[in-house]
Amino acid sequence: MLLAIDIGNTNIVLGTYREEELVACWRLATDVHKMADEYAVLLTSLFSHEGLSKSEIKGSAISCVVPPLLPIFQEVCREHLKVEPLVVGPGIKTGVRILIDNPRELGADRIVNAIAARRLYGTPAIVVDFGTATTFDVVSREGDYLGGAIAPGIGISAEALYRQAAQLPRIALAVPKKVIGKNTVASMQSGVLFGYVALVEGMVERIKEELGEEVKVIATGGLAGVIARESSAIQVVDPNLTLEGLRLIYEMNK
Secondary structure (H helix, E strand, O other): EEEEEEEEEEEEEEEEEEEEEEEEEEEEEEEOOOOHHHHHHHHHHHHHOOOOOOOOEEEEEEEEEEHHHHHHHHHHHHHOOOOOHHHHOOOOOOOOOEEEEEHHHHHHHHHHHHHHHHHHOOOOEEEEEEOOOOEEEEEEEOOOEEEEEEEOOHHHHHHHHHHOOOOOOOOOOOOOOOOOOOOHHHHHHHHHHHHHHHHHHHHHHHHHHHHOOOOEEEEEEOHHHHHHHHOOOOOOOOOOOOHHHHHHHHHHHO
């Protein structure tokens, strides 16, 4: 089996694959203070809960945007799983031309998402990833990575309102019944959630105009389903898009 590991700023998403089948998937809170042994114990417990064994893992692929955690998970793979991990980065075969000013500054997760979108859903495509940041990644009809946009994530925006405005409370990220809020919480939920729907729709429309053609819009990340239910701009919701991209890259490079 393959262990795919996507290390993000807020969550670490792990998935085990048997050929093309996603056998199990887990989300952990990102913690840069945990040591390799601690993550290994967590992983062993997760495997056991699903009836899996560490000895079944024959390969691993990692995308990471939290540099301190990369050597930690490399050690987990080498010392505890006895496999050499494939790390997405310079020198890795992706099959995608990255047409931006400095390809080395592009986050590994964004490359992986673009590859998965191209292979699974076709091009041209826009990937909207609702993570710590909300990212828009654009893949051309030819399959090239053209660039994208980065906005503050939904969680960051809601938390900033709570921390920076003395009289505003911390809110649950739930879609309110109406746009016009009748109380503070409903008003904040409307501004944050419906505001993000408008952000996505506006950005997608601008990208389409710039490309001069229709595109498929794929959403991933924690709140992708919530936003997609409120917007016709998103055609596909794939919560495992990054894991699928890691699987595809591993197959290309093994």
